[in-house]
Amino acid sequence: MADSAFFCTLSHEGVLGVRGADAAKFLQGQLTCNLNYLSDSQASLGARCTQKGRMQSSFRILLEGDGVLLAMASELLEPQLADLKKYAVFSKSKLTDESAAWVRFGVDHGDAALTSLGLELPQDTDSVVRNDGLIAIRVSPDRAELWAAADQADVIKGKLGALLAEGDLNQWLLGQIRAGIGQVMPGTRELFIPQMLNLQAVGGVSFKKGCYTGQEIVARMQYLGKLKRRLYRVKLDAGELPEPGTQLFSPAHASAIGEVVLAARAERNIELLAVLQAEAAEAGDLHVGALDGPALHLLDLPYELDRDREIQR
Secondary structure: OOOOOEEEEOOOEEEEEEEOOOHHHHHHOOEOOOHHHOEOOEOEEEEEEOOOOOEEEEEEEEEEOOEEEEEEEHHHHHHHHHHHHHHOOOOOOEEEEOHHHEEEEEEEOOHHHHHHOOOOOOOOOOEEEEEOOEEEEEEEOOEEEEEEEHHHHHHHHHHHHOOOEEOOHHHHHHHHHHHOOOOOOHHHOOOOOHHHHOHHHHOOOOOOOOOOOOHHHHHHHHHOOOOOEEEEEEEEOOOOOOOOOOEEEOOOOOOOOEEEEEEEEOOOOEEEEEEEEHHHHHHOOEEEOOOOOOEEEEEOOOOOOOHHHHOOO
16 A cells, blocks of 8 residues: 555645744754754754653754744644744744645655656655755655645646545555654654654754753663663554554553554554553563553564664764
8 A cells, every 4th residue: 555656635734934044043952853954955853842851743844945844743833833932032033833835745656756846856865855946855765745835736736646646644654654753743742752752763863963952851861761662663453543642551561551653554454653661562462542452563663773873963
C-alpha cells in the first residue's frame, strides 16, 4: 500500500509562521533544532519543549520569505502560538497562524511528478528545492512534501493527479510510521521528551546550539541519563485503530509501559509507532489498551540510535 506512487493533501497539519528581523534569533532560544543549519536548500525536524523538557509540539521547519514556517498538528497551533507569544514580546518577530495561506501535499514515490513541476529534489533527507513559488522537501527516502500557495491548490492538485493516483492520509501516515518519524499529537502533548520519540536520531535535536527552553533536561538525558523509554515500531494484527496517547501494557508490569504515538492501517494489519519501556519491549509481551488487550509485535525501524553521532549535531 505505502510503496505505490500516490499523493494526498496533508489535511491534518497547519502552518505556524514566525516572521520579522528577529524570527530566527528568537526561535533559536525556543526550539530543539539549530536554526543556523536551515537554508534555502535545507529544512529540519524540531520540537518546542516545556521547561521540564516535555514536547508541546513537534514540527518540520523551513525558511520562507522574511522568516520561517513550522508545520505541525493543526490542534497544536493555537496553544503553541499562545505559549511562544509570551516570549516574543521584546523580539522583532510576528507569530501567526498561516494555515489558510498554504496547501501541502504528501508525495510518495512521485519524484517524476515533482520534476514535471520543475522541482529536482535530491534524495538527501531534509533537502529543499524551490521553483515558481513551489517548495518541495525530502522527508524520507522516496517521500516528499510539496508546499504551494493556497490560491494554487486546484492547479497543483490537477497536475499531480495527471501523473499520480490520489491516496488518503492513512497511506501517508503509514509511510511516516515506516520511516520511524514520530510526531506530537493532541493526545500526547507534553507527554514525551524528544529522545522518547527518537527525535535526536532523525536530526530534530542539536546538542551544539546552546540554550533553549528545556535544553538542560534534554542534554542531561543524552549525556548522563539512560533512556528507559523510546520509540518503537510495532504491529497489531487486528482491531480498531488506536488513537495517539492510548496506553500500552505488559502483564509483567503493574502499570502502563507506553503509549501510542501514531497508527495507520496497512494491507493486513495495523502499524504503529509507540513509546515503550525498553525492558518491556525486549520482553515482547505487549498489549493495547489493557493487560488482556490485543497483542503487539515488534517491527524494525530504518535507523539505529547512535549517541556519539547524535551529539555531533
